[in-house]
Amino acid sequence: MRMTALPPPWDSVDDRLRARGLRWTPQRATVIEVLAEADGHVSGAELVERCRLRDPSTIPSTVYRTLDVLEELGLVRHGHGPDGREEFHVRPVEEHGHLHCAECGNSWELGNERAAAVADALRATDGFEIDIGHVTLVGRCRDCAAGA
Amino acid sequence: MRMTALPPPWDSVDDRLRARGLRWTPQRATVIEVLAEADGHVSGAELVERCRLRDPSTIPSTVYRTLDVLEELGLVRHGHGPDGREEFHVRPVEEHGHLHCAECGNSWELGNERAAAVADALRATDGFEIDIGHVTLVGRCRDCAAGA
């Protein structure tokens, strides 16, 4: 039924799972297919919904457990949006963070170099290596701060 | 039934509510009493549980709604723990952040001055005024980073 082969890094997931004593199942294949088409950010609920589109018998807990496994393989990373809900970084091409303005509600990405400045500040004071992509930093953007 | 008056800033909450056209109710009094004894950090679930101890008829949604109101008055601030769950900063004596090591699971507070370094780094690059207390920064602590 599948017309095209999955693009890397998704093409060899089945072998990588088996190499670890884990198993390749149709449910996992569904999640992988959805992820392969979803580069960027997706919430857990979105992922479940898209899987259900392909396979109406999809069970949420299976999706979440598959995501856990894929995170161990390094294929996705989970983080948390401004409201604390789960958010998955798919195929993280580049490390980046997220900013969210509590006043106007807008969000921005925090690119590599600028994220590095934050990471450096923490490393210098605490020796702490922050995972900048894990949480959404909340505060007020330049414009809202100026207006208040 | 209450033996002692509430300490500031809790002593005049009723008047401050009324001054805004809001109301002083027994349910809100219960939440205030619990908060007055809980300086520091408390999760939403803990707050509900402690309220239920005083008043078994406590309803969760009422507690959460009261917390929203108190946040508007500036008496509490909500944030998110490493797992994204809600966490309330009660009577924030000093602004501070939180660090959590994903490897060893320990957590630390990020005091005023060190938090300022992070805030400065962001302000310099984006003009973004971070609310450092809102989220728990996740990463690896000095020891875990060294060991890996």
Place this chain on the structure above:
DNA sequence: CTGTCTATTGCAACGTTTCGCAATAAGCCT
């Protein structure tokens, strides 16, 4: 003290995510 206005409550249902457990089915060996 009574009446009016509307903020708040209680309740029930929902959304997101996690967990335990018994049944199923991958993977592998012969």
Place this chain on the structure above:
DNA sequence: AGGCTTATTGCGAAACGTTGCAATAGACAG
């Protein structure tokens, strides 16, 4: 192809929060 082992699944329940709505009850004016 058949059998064994155990990773996964499906399912139900639970934890944490949020939301809509009708009923209740603060606050204030007269």
